[in-house]
Amino acid sequence: MLYTLCFILFAVGLFAVSTQKNIIKIIMGIEIMDLAVNLFLVMSGYRADGRTPILTREVSRPEWLAAAVDPFPQAMVLTSIVIGLGVLALLLVLALRLYGRYGTYDITKMRKLRG
Amino acid sequence: MSEIVRTVTRWIFAFIATYGVYLVAYGHLTPGGGFAGGVMLASGYVLLVLSRGAKEAEKSLGLRPAKALDSVGALLFLAIAVLGLVLGQGFFENFIQKSTPGEPLEILNAGIIPLCNIAIALKVMTSLFVVFVVMASVRFAGSGEELEYTSEEE
Numbered sequence: 458m459l460y461t462l463c464f465i466l467f468a469v470g471l472f473a474v475s476t477q478k479n480i481i482k483i484i485m486g487i488e489i490m491d492l493a494v495n496l497f498l499v500m501s502g503y504r505a506d507g508r509t510p511i512l513t514r515e516v517s518r519p520e521w522l523a524a525a526v527d528p529f530p531q532a533m534v535l536t537s538i539v540i541g542l543g544v545l546a547l548l549l550v551l552a553l554r555l556y557g558r559y560g561t562y563d564i565t566k567m568r569k570l571r572g
Numbered sequence: 573m574s575e576i577v578r579t580v581t582r583w584i585f586a587f588i589a590t591y592g593v594y595l596v597a598y599g600h601l602t603p604g605g606g607f608a609g610g611v612m613l614a615s616g617y618v619l620l621v622l623s624r625g626a627k628e629a630e631k632s633l634g635l636r637p638a639k640a641l642d643s644v645g646a647l648l649f650l651a652i653a654v655l656g657l658v659l660g661q662g663f664f665e666n667f668i669q670k671s672t673p674g675e676p677l678e679i680l681n682a683g684i685i686p687l688c689n690i691a692i693a694l695k696v697m698t699s700l701f702v703v704f705v706v707m708a709s710v711r712f713a714g715s716g717e718e719l720e721y722t723s724e725e726e
Contacts, residue, residue, distance in 0.1 A: 513676075535607065539607060539696075546707075549707060
């Protein structure tokens with residue numbers, strides 16, 4: 458139930474990738490899927506009424522371990538967001554090159570092989 | 573773009589840059605940090621590209637200095653990590669915090685973490701600037717033609 462939004466978002470992205478013909482819309486679908494996976498990973502570290510994962514002197518270690526949210530997925534997802542940004546830049550440059558070669562963003566018209 | 577847009581963008585750019593520097597400088601205390609602050613700084617340049625065109629925005633930082641600063645950011649991060657190995661016991665050891673512990677919730681309390689944030693922000697800002705300027709300066713001579721870059725290739 459907690460992860461419903463992630464699955465809906467992922468389905469939206471998959472729908473865009475599999476049905477759209479415009480290459481920019483396909484890239485948008487890929488990015489929506491990327492965000493859905495990131496959201497899923499962050500929510501896997503979620504804990505209801507959790508506290509921030511910072512160990513201070515005021516709180517005892519067992520109590521902190523029982524209450525703090527998991528910081529590991531958050532740190533990993535931050536890396537994943539950066540990689541997603543790089544992938545997005547690469548995809549857009551490839552789309553630009555395809556536009557320069559064919560003069561269109563429609564993937565059904567990119568048929569002819571041109572050396 | 574019109575004169576109004578160009579003037580307002582110049583004003584807004586200063587505020588965006590200030591907020592980006594704030595996010596970087598207080599990254600170890602509040603939400604934010606190197607990546608978020610770097611993206612914020614780069615978004616100011618994105619605004620410049622959108623309002624003035626890639627050619628004029630490129631002059632504000634320059635592609636070649638941006639590429640150099642990009643490498644400097646990465647090397648600075650690596651240097652901080654190796655300094656932990658040299659001055660302390662391990663890779664990425666927080667040697668400043670070990671030798672002179674700071675008060676909690678003060679700006680100078682986290683040792684090498686703000687320095688790492690600055691290096692990351694430098695890297696992220698300049699690389700995003702380069703990516704956006706290069707992508708915005710692509711011109712098409714017409715359909716079926718090869719790409720032409722208006723900025724000179726190095």
